[in-house]
Amino acid sequence: MIITVQDFTGVYAEQPFMQELRAAAETSKDVHWLNCTKIVGTDCYCDDDAIKEINELIDNAGSSIFENRGNSTNDIAPQPSIHFFDNGNYHYMSKLWTDRVQEPFTLIVFDHHPDMQPPRFGGILSCxxxxxxVLDNNEFIQNVIIIGVKDELVETVREELSQSGEASILEKVTFIRESDQSILSSLVFRLSSPHSLYISIDKDALLPAYAATNWDQGSLTLDALKESITVLTAGRKILGIDICGERAHDFEGNEHHTVQEADRLNSELNRELVEFLQKL
Structure with a gap:
């Protein structure tokens, strides 16, 4: 798999695994390190100028979710890419990456938050x-499954979309709530369609024992995340896999982790996710 790292805040500097990737990017065509720290207008909200600059940076690096690593056989699916893009404030990057999809697909999102708020500032893209x-603007999106969502936030989204007259959009969305104890059976039931998959992971869906993020966290275990992905991807084409949910760049420690513990935990998790995903 090709790996692209988008560094927005410098948070990866203290993660040994991510620094290994940064070093690999100097010589390997399979690893790209994109310095996004100088791009303004990106924190939580991404304005049009920033979107243009980010897309140009991706294009110039040659990073594509359809890059085939030299394989020209038409009946073999191209290798999917893994995209890292910092903390949860930049989860909107999954919208920019899925903009590049050119076939029908199902979007799978692991997140403690539904990320479906109606726009508050003139339609500007937000985390x-x-x-x-994606649902409003991507012609190839067929449906969305959001896994690990905080229960009460599901109802909040339903109310907000109803008030804005956009409740019909939920016909394409399945929420698997944090309290749902039958995640795998729900996934098997829902994924009867043959569509390709795009997977987006915000690590805040996980318990604090597995990750240190910049948002309130859920109760998903790492084993449950892996098992869900294994079930989801069986016999299906993967178009891309996104990973975000690092600690905030100004994190000073909390009741769960010191800064050093957070960096070690996130580095180990990122390594484990890459090793797992590369075996799919």
């Missing part, structure tokens, strides 16, 4: 509303 933007 809290990017899933809705």
């Amino acid at each position: 809290g509303g990017w899933v809705k933007e």
Whole structure:
């Protein structure tokens, strides 16, 4: 798999695994390190100028979710890419990556938040509303499954979309709530369609024992995340896999982790996710 890292805040500097990737990017065509720290207008909200600059950076690096690593056989699916893009404030990057999809697909999102808020500032892309933007604007999206969502936030989204007259969009969305104890059976039932998959992971869906993020976290275990992905991807084409949910760049420690513990935990998790995903 090709790996692209988008560094927005410098948070990866203290993660040994991510620094290994940064070093690999110097010589390997399979690893791209994109320095996004100088791009303005990106924190939580991404304005049009920033979107243009980010897309140009991706294009210039040659990173594509359809890059085939030299394989020219038409009946073999191209290798999917893994995209890292910092903390949860940049989860909207999944919208920019899925903009590049050119076939029908199902979007799978692991997140403690639904990320489906109606736009609050003139339709500007945000980390809290990017899933809705995909549903509104991507002609290839067939449906969305959001896994690990905080229960009460599901009802909040339903109310907000009803008030804005956009409740019909939920016909394409399945929420698997944090309290749902039958995640795998729900996934098997829902994924009867043959569509390709795009997977987006915000690590805040996980318990604090597995990750240190910049948003409130859920109760998903790492084993449950892996098992869900294994079930989801069986016999299906994967178009791309996104990973975000690092600690905030100004994190000073909390009741769960010191700064050093957070960096070690996230580095180990990122390594484990890459090793797992590369075996799919």
